[in-house]
Amino acid sequence: MGETPRDETPTTPTRRGFSRRALLGTGAGALAVGAGLGAAGRPAVAALEDALGDHEPQDVVDFHGEHQAGIVTPAQDRLCFASLNVLTKDRAELISLLKDWTAACRRITRGLDVTETGFDGGSEYAPPQDTGEAHDLSAAHLTVTVGFGRSLFQDSSGKDRFGLKAHLPKGLIELPHFAGDQLEDARTGGDLCIQACADDPQVAVHAVHNLIRMGFGVVSTRWMQLGFGRTSSTSTAQATPRNLFGFKDGTANLKAEDSAAIDDHVWVRDDSWLSGGTYLVARRIRMILETWDREALSGQEKIIGRTKGTGAPLSGGEEFTPVDLNMMGSGNQPIVPVDSHVRLAHPDTNHGVQMLRRGYNYADGTDTLGNMDVGLFFIAMVKDPATGFVPIQKKLAREDALSEYLRHTGSGLFAVPPGVPADENAYLGQQLFEA
Numbered sequence: 001m002g003e004t005p006r007d008e009t010p011t012t013p014t015r016r017g018f019s020r021r022a023l024l025g026t027g028a029g030a031l032a033v034g035a036g037l038g039a040a041g042r043p044a045v046a047a048l049e050d051a052l053g054d055h056e057p058q059d060v061v062d063f064h065g066e067h068q069a070g071i072v073t074p075a076q077d078r079l080c081f082a083s084l085n086v087l088t089k090d091r092a093e094l095i096s097l098l099k100d101w102t103a104a105c106r107r108i109t110r111g112l113d114v115t116e117t118g119f120d121g122g123s124e125y126a127p128p129q130d131t132g133e134a135h136d137l138s139a140a141h142l143t144v145t146v147g148f149g150r151s152l153f154q155d156s157s158g159k160d161r162f163g164l165k166a167h168l169p170k171g172l173i174e175l176p177h178f179a180g181d182q183l184e185d186a187r188t189g190g191d192l193c194i195q196a197c198a199d200d201p202q203v204a205v206h207a208v209h210n211l212i213r214m215g216f217g218v219v220s221t222r223w224m225q226l227g228f229g230r231t232s233s234t235s236t237a238q239a240t241p242r243n244l245f246g247f248k249d250g251t252a253n254l255k256a257e258d259s260a261a262i263d264d265h266v267w268v269r270d271d272s273w274l275s276g277g278t279y280l281v282a283r284r285i286r287m288i289l290e291t292w293d294r295e296a297l298s299g300q301e302k303i304i305g306r307t308k309g310t311g312a313p314l315s316g317g318e319e320f321t322p323v324d325l326n327m328m329g330s331g332n333q334p335i336v337p338v339d340s341h342v343r344l345a346h347p348d349t350n351h352g353v354q355m356l357r358r359g360y361n362y363a364d365g366t367d368t369l370g371n372m373d374v375g376l377f378f379i380a381m382v383k384d385p386a387t388g389f390v391p392i393q394k395k396l397a398r399e400d401a402l403s404e405y406l407r408h409t410g411s412g413l414f415a416v417p418p419g420v421p422a423d424e425n426a427y428l429g430q431q432l433f434e435a
């Protein structure tokens, strides 16, 4: 049995002071949300609100909304990302899993166990319904974002798997091979993705762990990636973090507060099921630190196009001073070099295209030669991958001086459906399955 006595008023302290799971997850007045109904037959969402009462959960990002959380949500510090294969051939079974995931997400994003029964409240002869590792932790700003891969709509021979082929969104393309790509099958593709972000890695892993566990026999894990230290700021309220090359990353990123730009570059707006959603591009990019670390400071700065200290553009000013790509320096060469990352990725050299970057550092030990397998798990949210990602990545792969220090080893593209309304019967992906 777990630490929290099931019939006591729980006051379990956590890193953030208070555990919602301890209060509600296994207590006598706990909720039955899995089936969409509360213990007394009350609708799940209303029952959840009632039970939370005056105790406003801490560290909570609302799961419900027009858009899924985890996109314009200020980037949390930790990531657990999973790509899944769908095993079942039964559309109803897949929908049922998405409904169960929705019910679970409503709870875990409030800091609760996945079901009322929780991690220690069920039969001693059955596996616990919640795996338990986050029971004493707060919600930690957990967001769970689910996406659909192209292979969910049609298999490699074009066969319609779940009656969804007619709804394959136009942006869910096969990503082309980019120069220098060294993609590993075991880190590429997938029918579904789950992006869990939180302040606490254990909370993020718990979310993915439990959603996978709930899908036993229906889905299987294809690949998984942990990330730490967000490599972008997605809100003007956030300081710009640094990536593993030591440079500020996210300075010129789209910010949630700029809703007009987010509308222009992130949200799909059409009459399809995906309207209000977006596309998530994931690239596991190994950074060859052993070579980079031998590059002189001035060389590193020329490769990026910004200073390492403040992150200001090489054309001058402070971190947020707009870069002047036309300023000339010595030898009649542009101060921001023609092969610098910032110049090549800048909207002015890409027909105005921008993306919402939301990646994380990763460190996965060493390779067989003892070199560090570390890098950037690049995530970008874009309105249309064919125009908003592919041309830029094609150019970076060929011309960016940074490419010499990078190796793309994994890749995924997913359509991220719009958000789930706070309605008892609403579920993740409903817009697609009822289109």
Ligand code: HEM
Pocket (backbone or CB within 6 Å): 243, 245, 247, 248, 249, 250, 251, 252, 253, 283, 285, 286, 287, 304, 306, 323, 341, 342, 343, 345, 346, 347, 355, 375, 376, 378, 389, 392, 393, 396, 406
């Ligand atoms: C490990 C790989 C990468 C590293 C280390 C890296 C690093 C950086 C850094 C330090 C900046 C400047 C600060 C900022 O504005 O955020 C930057 C900007 C940017 N990066 Fe990357 N990046 C990487 C991969 C990519 C990829 C794959 C893409 C897209 C295909 C991309 C797109 C951008 C964009 C759009 C900007 C902003 C350019 C601007 O408007 O000034 N980056 N990156």
